Amino acid sequence: MLTSELLWEHSEAPVRALRDEIREVLAAAPIAEARRRRDPRPVHRALGAAGLLAPQWPVEYGGRGVSHVSAAVLVEELAMHDVPDLLHTLTVSIVGTTLLNCAGPEMRARHLPGFAAGTSYGCVLFSEPHAGSDLSVLSTRAVRHGDGYRLHGTKTHSIFARLADHALCLARDDDDALTLFLVPLGGGGVRIEPIPALMDDDFHEVTLDGVAVGPGDVVGEPGQGWAIVVKTLAYERTGLDYYVKALRWHRAATERLRGGLTQHDAIGLARLNTRLVAAGTLVRRVLTRLDRGELNEDEAAAAKWYTTELAAEIAWWAAEHGGDLAMIAEEEGVADPLDVAAREAPGMRISGGTSEMMLETLARLRLDSGAEVRP
């Protein structure tokens, strides 16, 4: 029978051992508190102390040096324990992974151990009020000042800007080239205003008013910003985080309907389950490539598009079919996973590149590879 068992459930002994270790830490971590307050930081610190928050990173930076495929068990376990995931995605999978692959040794040594320990956090300042899908038109300026720069501009829709210590920030330098910076958010010239969101975590507008950054805050080399951000976006588009959410929500919906399941419901769940298996295959393919040091924009776009569309469909399906069953959390004050699902679903199809842009990327890459497209 086709099952929606976790992708890595039956894998080899070292992965099972890693999962057991993570489960042991999570069993002792203040999970309920994290869920009640939607604040994953205590859980991050517990995992970080055990070297389990970024297991795919080298030991020298606080990881375990395991493969991306193996490290996926952490993301699965966080989802299955309903620990809010965005801070981990931003700090480890996006900001940390970008530094690991694109920053110099000094910047890596300065920031990665804190990220892996769960004692400091990262966020992303890419989008602007007039630059979202097309980041190449962004207008934040990096003006030369001594041997460093002063940043001027407004960034928007940043998640966790208030909590994070540092942000990846893309800006246009004096040569009109895009340069990527790691900006300290606690210093002068940074103003952070929340923008209410449907999901639990607010968006933020971040105004940079002459923020001083040094040459050591440039990620990679000046003018390489665009090439690095293309990689950052691919790290963000493995689909893993959306796939595990889809899996968690499908399980919650199945559980919710247990006892009152009609044949129509069962067929609906089976249909979604089959697509979950397909989604898992796409995700595993992208992670396997990362383990080989390869980035495939095409496969990442497909994984991001398919997993987010599926997760959103599961969320809507659950809201529609489980609507007459009380959505009551097991523990008082703790968010119901299907309520979280309904509120996160719309944003998933937009963040990190909209579904339309993923299809656009896929179509463009097909065209570039010489495929004939008829009107």
Ligand SMILES: Cc1cc2nc3c(=O)[nH]c(=O)nc-3n(C[C@H](O)[C@H](O)[C@H](O)COP(=O)(O)OP(=O)(O)OC[C@H]3O[C@@H](n4cnc5c(N)ncnc54)[C@H](O)[C@@H]3O)c2cc1C
């Ligand atoms: C939950 C969430 C979290 C986010 N977190 C962050 C963050 O931490 N940091 C950050 O910098 N940004 C963040 N964003 C912003 C996000 O990256 C942008 O919203 C996204 O890139 C889309 O940009 P936009 O909102 O300006 O929409 P637009 O680019 O204006 O697009 C509007 C609509 O037009 C469509 N469209 C645009 N261009 C094309 C095209 N060429 N072909 C077909 N359709 C097109 C889009 O698909 C979309 O439906 C987040 C957004 C969300 C929803």
